[in-house]
Amino acid sequence: MPYQEDGREWCTKCEGDRNLEQNQINQNNEHYVALRAEAAREGDLMAQCYRQGHEAYQQGQRALAKQLSEKGSGHKRKMERLNVEASAWIFRENNLVSKPGEVDLHGLYVKEAVMYAEDAIEKAQSRGDLEMRLLVGKGLHSDGQVAKIKPALEELMKRQVALLFSHLSLLTSCKGGASLPTLTPTILAY
Secondary structure, three states: OEEEEOOEEEEHHHHHHHHHHHHHHHHOOHHHHHHHHHHHHHHHHHHHHHHHHHHHHHOOOHHHHHHHHHHHHHHHHHHHHHHHHHHHHHHHHHOOOOOOOEEEOOOOOHHHHHHHHHHHHHHHHHHOOOEEEEEEOOOOOOHHHOOOHHHHHHHHHHHHHHHHHHHHHHHHHHHOOOOOOOOEEEEEEO
């Protein structure tokens, strides 16, 4: 069914293509790219300081080693802050037009995607949702073009199911056979 947006008519079957196109635009956004690049530079400086600190320590220069370690920790904090800012930006932008029960995780690093997925699952469960869709990429931007987020989310789902069954088992033993509707997340790669 067609709908209007910015004076243009879209059809629902084109929506996935439009979202994918918007994801590509977001991942190439100057602000986002600059945040990730600055975070990478801070990570390189962190590693350099830690490596030099380790060498100084092995040479008996304890004061210098401590100073380099503290400097490396400062770079680590900056890197983490920049990555948090970048992940918040890309997540917000990618989900501006998401359908209810749908969470787009494109452009996130694995740990970030898992964190946002856990949060989305928790919110969906508290609303009583029975379904949700987690949208991830195919791994085309990953090293070796191998998907990393989807396997991590599948592992998260296994842990969630195990936790759910342990809670249901406890409820069943306490309430004599109670059952609860459960959220069923689906992971879609495109």
